[in-house]
Amino acid sequence: FATDVVRLFGLEAPECDEPSGPWTSYYKLGPDHELARKGRLSGPHKALVTAVVMPLHDPAQLDRGRVEHWKRQLEAGRNLTAFAVSVLDNQQPAMEVRDPTYPYAEQFLLTSCLLDGHHRVQAAAETGAPLRILSLLARDFSLASAEDLETVLGRYSRQRV
Numbered sequence: 743f744a745t746d747v748v749r750l751f752g753l754e755a756p757e758c759d760e761p762s763g764p765w766t767s768y769y770k771l772g773p774d775h776e777l778a779r780k781g782r783l784s785g786p787h788k789a790l791v792t793a794v795v796m797p798l799h800d801p802a803q804l805d806r807g808r809v810e811h812w813k814r815q816l817e818a819g820r821n822l823t824a825f826a827v828s829v830l831d832n833q834q835p836a837m838e839v840r841d842p843t844y845p846y847a848e849q850f851l852l853t854s855c856l857l858d859g860h861h862r863v864q865a866a867a868e869t870g871a872p873l874r875i876l877s878l879l880a881r882d883f884s885l886a887s888a889e890d891l892e893t894v895l896g897r898y899s900r901q902r903v
Contacts, residue, residue, distance in 0.1 A: 767802070769795040769867055771854065771875070777893065779848065789848035791894055795826065795875065797856045801864050812865035822866055823874040824859025828852060830884040830891055850886065850894050 771793035780786045812822060831851045854877050856863060866873035884891060 767797060767800060769797070769863060771795050771852070775897065776846065777850070787847040788845055789832075789850055790846040791850045791852070791897070793852040793854070793898065795824075795854045795856050795863060797860050797863065799860050801860070801867075804861055804864055808861040809864045809868070812862045813869055816865060816869055816871045821874060822859070822862040822871070823876055824856055824863050826854035826856050826859075826875055826877040827880055828854040828877040829880050830886045830894055832886040832890055850890070852894065852898070 774790055774792050777789045777791060778786060779789050816822065829852075831853065833849045833851060854875055863873060865871070879891070879895070881888075881891065886894070
């Protein structure tokens, strides 16, 4: 998502040659998707939707024994669930998209801050297994309208994993 934001806004400072990273490890939550939009611009446009899980603990420092335990649970057919608090951010340039070849005029970033389940998430990431995220949405801290929250989150709440 860091490179997508640069295509929307440009680099943070003129002396930068590349986008700055998020400075923390994160997990991508499924593939990106796009939304057909209207209203913000004079005509219809598209928005990119990206979802990530931000852990509170560095995945490289997790107890490997616990990660292996959850891998064995996955192999035994157990479904894994993690707990998070999420916010939805609608990122959009004030005027024009910086990269005229970029197909999106907005980007929604659904960020789930992982509270519990770090070892389960790591086990799922390493095995490619599905994972459920039980998340409480911090509506008042989300930078998106109520309509956008419903539109974007509707896709995730209807997903079957």
